[in-house]
Amino acid sequence: MSRAVSVASLSKSYGRLKALDNISFEVDEREIFGFLGPNGAGKTTAIKIMLGLTRPDKGHVEIFGIDVQSKPDRARENIGYVSQNLSLSNEITGYENLLISAKLYGVPSSIRKSRITEIMDLLGIQDRANDLVKKYSGGMMRRLEIGAALVHRPRLLILDEPTIGLDPQVRLVVRELLRRLVDEFGITIFLTTHDMGEADELCEKIAIINSGKIGVVDTPTNLKRSVGGDSIQFETKAPEKALSILTGKFGDTKPIAKNNTISMIVNSAETALPLLINTLTRAGVIVDAIHSHRPTLDDVFLKYAGSRLTDVEREGDYSHVKQVRRTFRRMR
Ligand SMILES: Nc1ncnc2c1ncn2[C@@H]1O[C@H](COP(=O)(O)OP(=O)(O)OP(=O)(O)O)[C@@H](O)[C@H]1O
Ligand SMILES: [Mg+2]
Secondary structure, eight states: OEEEEEEEEEEEEEEEEEEEEEEEEETTTTTTEEEOOOOSSSSSHHHHHHHSOOOOOOEEEETTEEETTTTHHHHTOOOOOOHHHHHHOOOOOHHHHHHHHHTTTOOOOOHHHHHHHHHHHHTEEETTSSSSSGOOOHHHHHHHHHHHSSSTTOOEEESSSSTTTOHHHHHHHHHHHHHHHHEEEEEEEEEEEHHHHHHHOOOEEEEEEEEEEEEEEEHHHHHHHHOOSSEEEEESSSSHHHHHHHTTTTTSSHHHHHHEEEEEEEEEEEHHHHHHHHHHHHHHHEEEEEEEEOHHHHHHHHHHHHHHHHOOOOGGHHHHHEEEEEEEHHHH
């Protein structure tokens, strides 16, 4: 298996802010690799450096063995890029959008038409080629955006938050398309997401990224296994007191509190639960509700990033993307 992406010791600061702090990872050919992290983690910054659009302060990137800093054009010939924001023109047809993209990606004029037909067939929207994009459904638009990044037959597709702001059924359509691109065409995919379910289902490998640092890189199964125990959550009206009593007593991860909910990882829920309730009750802390489950990626995130992804996530920050997409659909 050869290497599609090789990122070594990359750092990038904006003033005092370390957007990326010495990150390294490798993506093998024909795999779906996901960057899982909250707002401001550094995901888009990493992509811009991989595309040769932003210069890192330190470190380097190779795309199929081509150094991005010294040969950005040659590296980019191999990459299709789907940005975080909407990139289609809705007042022209799907065909015309792909034509613009083919020109931008430097597809020779003699093969542009056949290449666009090929993409339309792949996306299953050939009968809508000459309709204005504003008449497309959300799923068709998103497929077209992905198709627009494939016109030059790249070996690597980079997608920044490919399913953000989409309805659940459209998310599914996008995931199926990405899986097909790998299975049928041998494309390598690098994507960013803040959606744990998506990372878990779609990615062969995941890097957990938070505040510019990669906590760990591994397969979803290994990551969940590495949490090595059970996850416990309980409700109490005295979270601070509960935290001080429990810290250091169960497992090696620190319990964390969000409002009145305490989350923690223990070696075995079966043995820890009675002990935990006993310890808290003796200290006068009343436990209102308690439950345990096998580790999820959220627990993995807690272990390697020191917080829950759902806590650091600020859904509101995506409202502009959702708004654009909604407006886009209303204009049909
Ligand atoms: N051009 C810039 N100038 C100053 N600060 C920047 C710039 N680009 C990014 N940042 C900052 O760097 C940090 C990382 O930003 P980045 O866009 O890479 O995060 P992200 O993981 O893509 O977040 P999101 O999920 O919101 O898209 C953020 O704190 C951001 O404000
Ligand atoms: Mg981003």
